Amino acid sequence: MWQPDREAMERTALAGLVLERMRATLTRARTNPAWVRRLGGARPDDLRHLDDWQRLPFLTKDALRDAYPFGLACGGDEGYARVHMSSGTTGNPILNPYTASDVAQWGEVMARCYVAAGVGRDDVIQITPSFGLFTGGFGFHYGAERLGATVIPIGAGRTSLQLKLMRDLRATVVTAIATYPLRLIEVAREEGVDVGDLALRVGIFGSEMWSDDLRARIERELRIRAYDIIGMTETGGPGLGIDCAARAGIHVWEDHYHPEIVDPATGAARPDGVEGELVVSTLTRQGLPLIRYRTHDLTRVVSRAPCACGRTALRLDRLRGRTDDMVIFKGVNFYPRQVETVVLRQPGVSHEYQVVLDAEGGGERMVVVVETEPGCDPGVGVRIRRELHDLLALSPEVRLCPEGTLERPQGKAVRVIDRRGR
Numbered sequence: 001m002w003q004p005d006r007e008a009m010e011r012t013a014l015a016g017l018v019l020e021r022m023r024a025t026l027t028r029a030r031t032n033p034a035w036v037r038r039l040g041g042a043r044p045d046d047l048r049h050l051d052d053w054q055r056l057p058f059l060t061k062d063a064l065r066d067a068y069p070f071g072l073a074c075g076g077d078e079g080y081a082r083v084h085m086s087s088g089t090t091g092n093p094i095l096n097p098y099t100a101s102d103v104a105q106w107g108e109v110m111a112r113c114y115v116a117a118g119v120g121r122d123d124v125i126q127i128t129p130s131f132g133l134f135t136g137g138f139g140f141h142y143g144a145e146r147l148g149a150t151v152i153p154i155g156a157g158r159t160s161l162q163l164k165l166m167r168d169l170r171a172t173v174v175t176a177i178a179t180y181p182l183r184l185i186e187v188a189r190e191e192g193v194d195v196g197d198l199a200l201r202v203g204i205f206g207s208e209m210w211s212d213d214l215r216a217r218i219e220r221e222l223r224i225r226a227y228d229i230i231g232m233t234e235t236g237g238p239g240l241g242i243d244c245a246a247r248a249g250i251h252v253w254e255d256h257y258h259p260e261i262v263d264p265a266t267g268a269a270r271p272d273g274v275e276g277e278l279v280v281s282t283l284t285r286q287g288l289p290l291i292r293y294r295t296h297d298l299t300r301v302v303s304r305a306p307c308a309c310g311r312t313a314l315r316l317d318r319l320r321g322r323t324d325d326m327v328i329f330k331g332v333n334f335y336p337r338q339v340e341t342v343v344l345r346q347p348g349v350s351h352e353y354q355v356v357l358d359a360e361g362g363g364e365r366m367v368v369v370v371e372t373e374p375g376c377d378p379g380v381g382v383r384i385r386r387e388l389h390d391l392l393a394l395s396p397e398v399r400l401c402p403e404g405t406l407e408r409p410q411g412k413a414v415r416v417i418d419r420r421g422r
């Protein structure tokens with residue numbers, strides 16, 4: 001552990017610390033009149049128990065967009081050291097202004113994440129997310145500096161160069177957006193780079209939904225152990241939590257972040273073990289404190305018991321999907337990741353697939369486009385269709401095409417194309 005006194009803190013003591021930090025967060029938020037209006041007069045002294053936090057109003061993505069650029073910021077006299085921004089598709093972007101203390105906090109939680117993934121100061125860490133307004137690159141960088149590891153801050157793209165440096169500089173750790181390792185594997189194959197010549201042993205991936213099956217495939221092909229890191233621009237970037245060697249859920253650093261799971265429709269609390277929407281409050285962030293932020297991510301609390309790794313921080317399930325990328329087709333609800341699970345467990349198919357939804361006549365049509373490797377059994381299409389029917393009650397058309405047919409976008413993968421209109 002990087003900070004055993006915090007990561008393995010006894011839970012009663014942890015609860016006391018969380019309550020104290022909730023009050024501090026409320027105090028800081030109340031320095032901004034826009035927050036005072038939002039919070040309807042709630043005061044730090046009103047918080048007597050952790051559950052009292054649930055009486056505060058939710059903060060939504062739209063509220064953060066409407067607050068562009070600094071409407072809900074609380075940097076005060078200290079001012080800001082940095083601004084990061086989320087890659088939204090419509091309307092104002094969401095800005096997160098960091099104080100110097102926030103940048104330091106980020107380095108701390110990222111160092112914890114690296115150590116949970118078995119990474120230390122002797123490692124050579126190749127950072128493949130971009131450095132810029134996106135939080136990925138810098139977050140991995142600060143954590144690595146904290147550890148004292150060697151950093152290769154290459155940033156996004158240039159996959160041939162990535163592989164060359166990875167091999168020649170003996171990188172032992174790769175950090176990436178979750179589907180980027182697939183691109184590395186493909187380009188290595190195209191260019192005849194032998195993965196066996198690499199010194200990689202650990203991958204830390206996040207920022208996209210990726211199924212257990214995709215993880216197994218990446219681990220097998222890159223011969224690494226892969227860890228799932230979570231976090232978003234609004235919470236201060238990656239570093240909200242990570243899974244550990246026990247692979248028994250994602251530890252959330254509860255002395256910095258307070259997670260809740262709620263019913264996405266009503267906002268009511270959901271008990272441990274039951275899936276719902278993740279709501280995150282920050283406990284130590286200054287520039288943009290979050291109070292009960294609706295993330296739209298779906299998960300559940302796996303356990304609050306101590307983990308085999310010794311950490312006591314609660315564990316969330318790997319993210320299952322987002323409330324806003326749920327697809328409804330002919331009355332059936334599903335998440336792209338569920339389709340991914342069925343596709344990727346078939347031998348002979350590539351890791352690329354796409355779900356295409358079209359309006360047709362008065363009805364609608366769903367096609368799952370799957371890339372196959374040379375020599376793949378042509379019966380795989382029928383099998384995928386049958387399994388999607390058994391598992392999800394979906395009956396899509398399955399179209400097989402040769403590997404390399406689907407476009408590989410820069411950045412996040414596009415899994416669903418919905419042309420049905422509204």
Ligand SMILES: [Zn+2]
Pocket residue numbers: 244245246247248251307308309310311
């Ligand atoms: Zn653990």
